[in-house]
Each structure stands twice: as C-alpha cells, then as structure tokens.
Amino acid sequence: MKRKVALVTGGYTGEAAVSFKSAEFVHSQLDKDRYDIYTITIAEDAWFHVDDAGIKIRVNREDFSLTIDGHLIKFDIACIILHGTPGEDGRLQGYFDMVGLPYTSCSALTSALTMNKGYTKAILADIPDLFLAKSVLLFDTDRHTGADKIKEQLQLPYFVKPNAGGSSIGMTKVKELSELSGALDKAFHAENTGKQVLIEEFVTGREFSQGIFRDATGNLVVLPATEVKTTREFFDFEAKYIPGLTEEITPADLSDEQQARASRILQDIYVRLNCRGMVRIDYFLEQETDRFYFIEINTIPGQTPQSFIPQQVRAFGMKEGDFYAALIEAALKN
Incomplete structure (x- = not known):
C-alpha cells in the first residue's frame, strides 16, 4: 500500500x-x-x-x-x-x-535552537577544529544602546543579521561605523525573525555549503561540498536567487585533508545538535589559516533544482527522488 x-x-x-x-x-x-x-x-x-x-x-x-x-x-x-x-x-x-x-526534519527542540544563530554558536563552542567568528547578540531592549557594545568588542567589518532569519533576509555587511545604525534597524525590522540581531566580525576566506543526512540504516552521510563565489558583497538574498550573480562549484575543489576535516566537523555538529533528516551547514575556510569557521546551519534547506542539496545529491551519484525517499523512510523508522 x-x-x-x-x-x-x-x-x-x-x-x-x-x-x-x-x-x-x-x-x-x-x-x-x-x-x-x-x-x-x-x-x-x-x-x-x-x-x-x-x-x-x-x-x-x-x-x-x-x-x-x-x-x-x-x-x-x-x-x-x-x-x-x-x-x-x-x-x-x-x-x-x-x-x-x-x-x-529535526525535532522541535533542535529546530527551535538552530533557528537561533547565537544560541547555536554557544552549543557548538568546544567542538575540535571548529572556529566561531567573534560576535555580539543584541535583544530588542538593546537596540538603542547596543552600538557601543559592538564598537567595544568587535572590529570592522561586521555582518549584521537577524538572529532567527533565513535566506540572508535583513542582512548587511557593515564596513563603516556610519552604516551600523541602518543595518541594525534593517535586521530588527525583518519580519518574523524574533527581534534579536547577531553581529559578527567578518571572516575572509572561501565559502562553502555542505549537506549531511542520516539514512534509513542510521548511518550519517556527508554530501559533497559546494563552494560559493559571488560577485556581490556577500552571499545575500539576490546572490542566492538571481541567476548569474553567483558561481556554485559542486563538488568543491578541496584537498583530501580538507574534505576529511570538514566531514568530521559536520558530523560532530550534526550529533551535538541532535539533528535528524537532512541539514545543510555553511562555513568558511579562512584565507590565512585554513581554519573551519561555522556560519550557520539550515534544517530545512532549499530544494529547488538549483539549490545546494540537489546539486550535492547529484554529485554524490544519487537521484533526487531516491534521496527524498530515503529521508521519508528514515523518518518512518525513527
């Protein structure tokens, strides 16, 4: 049946x-x-x-x-x-x-936690070989006084983004202090994003996005990575969804050591956050140090034909229909 x-x-x-x-x-x-x-x-x-x-x-x-x-x-x-x-x-x-x-998808608790970028970073803080950009988390009560805290604790440029948003909606790269106030307003006003804003120091490096899922046998499967190269200031909403603004290379050109290290860290993140089903984790490899810097985790990644996960499934040698069926069958067994 x-x-x-x-x-x-x-x-x-x-x-x-x-x-x-x-x-x-x-x-x-x-x-x-x-x-x-x-x-x-x-x-x-x-x-x-x-x-x-x-x-x-x-x-x-x-x-x-x-x-x-x-x-x-x-x-x-x-x-x-x-x-x-x-x-x-x-x-x-x-x-x-x-x-x-x-x-x-992931459970209610994991989904709620991972939607909050600041809280997620706190949980992941001591994973070996995982680095986290220095950051400040502002609540709605801090919005008129938080600028001083940011200036004291972080160095320009900053990424300013809603703490519970997606698709880079409400995000701004701030290169001058004069841009900070407007960036904070934009992030705080983003619809249905929790009225919390995360400000992070900018990390210079190569940007990657990589999927991982648990199959019906209980094994963790790490998909090939995608490298993101954009003509925009950063990988914003327009870069994600307007054709021609971004080059996406799947599978990414990574050394054997980098692939093994990324795979190990991704599995540690998945287990630490008690994930289920498929998730996608975005990260930088810092230009000078080759350190793995966590950006964020997405527990309901995009599934358009051009999205990262379908690209990675194809590069893995799997048909998309078989992949989605595997997620369904794994969830029915749990």
Whole structure:
C-alpha cells in the first residue's frame, strides 16, 4: 500500500516563495507509484490542500487530516519543505509531535535552537577544529544602546543579521561605523525573525555549503561540498536567487585533508545538535589559516533544482527522488 505523504510548504515569512518552488521540485521527484502526495500550504490565514479541480480543502487541525469527496485522508508522514517560521523554528514540529504524525526534519527542540544563530554558536563552542567568528547578540531592549557594545568588542567589518532569519533576509555587511545604525534597524525590522540581531566580525576566506543526512540504516552521510563565489558583497538574498550573480562549484575543489576535516566537523555538529533528516551547514575556510569557521546551519534547506542539496545529491551519484525517499523512510523508522 502506498504511503500518504503531506508535502508541507508555505510559511509566514518572505521565504514562502522559495518554499513553494522547493516543494514543487520535491513533488516532481518523488515516486508516485510509491507515495500518494498531497501538497499542504501553511499560511497565516489557513492551512489547505488544493485538489486537481482547483478546490481549496482546509486541513482539520485537530489531527492534520483532509476530507476529500467524503473520504478521510490521514497521513503517514509529513515531509516538511517550509523555510522560515513555522516550519523551521520548531513550531510545526511541536504540533506534529502532539498529533502523533512523523516528520522528516529535526525535532522541535533542535529546530527551535538552530533557528537561533547565537544560541547555536554557544552549543557548538568546544567542538575540535571548529572556529566561531567573534560576535555580539543584541535583544530588542538593546537596540538603542547596543552600538557601543559592538564598537567595544568587535572590529570592522561586521555582518549584521537577524538572529532567527533565513535566506540572508535583513542582512548587511557593515564596513563603516556610519552604516551600523541602518543595518541594525534593517535586521530588527525583518519580519518574523524574533527581534534579536547577531553581529559578527567578518571572516575572509572561501565559502562553502555542505549537506549531511542520516539514512534509513542510521548511518550519517556527508554530501559533497559546494563552494560559493559571488560577485556581490556577500552571499545575500539576490546572490542566492538571481541567476548569474553567483558561481556554485559542486563538488568543491578541496584537498583530501580538507574534505576529511570538514566531514568530521559536520558530523560532530550534526550529533551535538541532535539533528535528524537532512541539514545543510555553511562555513568558511579562512584565507590565512585554513581554519573551519561555522556560519550557520539550515534544517530545512532549499530544494529547488538549483539549490545546494540537489546539486550535492547529484554529485554524490544519487537521484533526487531516491534521496527524498530515503529521508521519508528514515523518518518512518525513527
């Protein structure tokens, strides 16, 4: 009998547009002979599925079910492809835990923790060979007084970003102190990002993004790395989603030692944060020292055809449909 899969997409932030594209690609790759797939949109005003006739059917939130033509549809699993809140910050995972529905992403606790960049760095602080850029975390109560703290503790240039955001929304590279106030306002005003701002010292080096997942046998699998080279000041929203602004090299040109070191650190991060399913970890290799500097972890990475994870899956020699099926089967076993 085919498994019934709720392919969950949408969300409450500007990342929703990317979520729809990701979900569309995942839907196109999954084996329809193996899975009955229902795309579920999570929006602030409604949770719903649109059937083949274009009719919008609301989700029963008591048990996350659908009723279509008088037939009750209950799902075997939720495949969460929803970037930002509520799919990446633990809210949806907590709900699924309460209704007893398995899901493909990290747990509610891990999702909530990793959505907070500052808290994540604190948990990872003592992993061998992992370095963290010096930083200051500001809360909403600090927004009018935090500039002095930043100037005292950090050296220019800075990266200023929402502490709980994604897709580089609200992020600014600050090269002059005169730019700091505007950058802080931009980060604090980013929609649904928690009213916390992280300011980090800039690390000069090569930038990489690399996926890791646990398969149905329980083994950790590290995918090939992608090196990111952009014509922009940094890898911002435009660089991520406007063609031609960024060169993405998969697999990245790394030495055997660098690959082994990155693989070891990625596995340590995955285990330390108690991750499940697939995650993507972004990092720098510092130009002068070759040190591995953690940037952030993404527990619901983009899944458009051009996204890093599909690129890496193909470079690994795996079909995307088999990869998504492996995530579903692993989640059903947990």
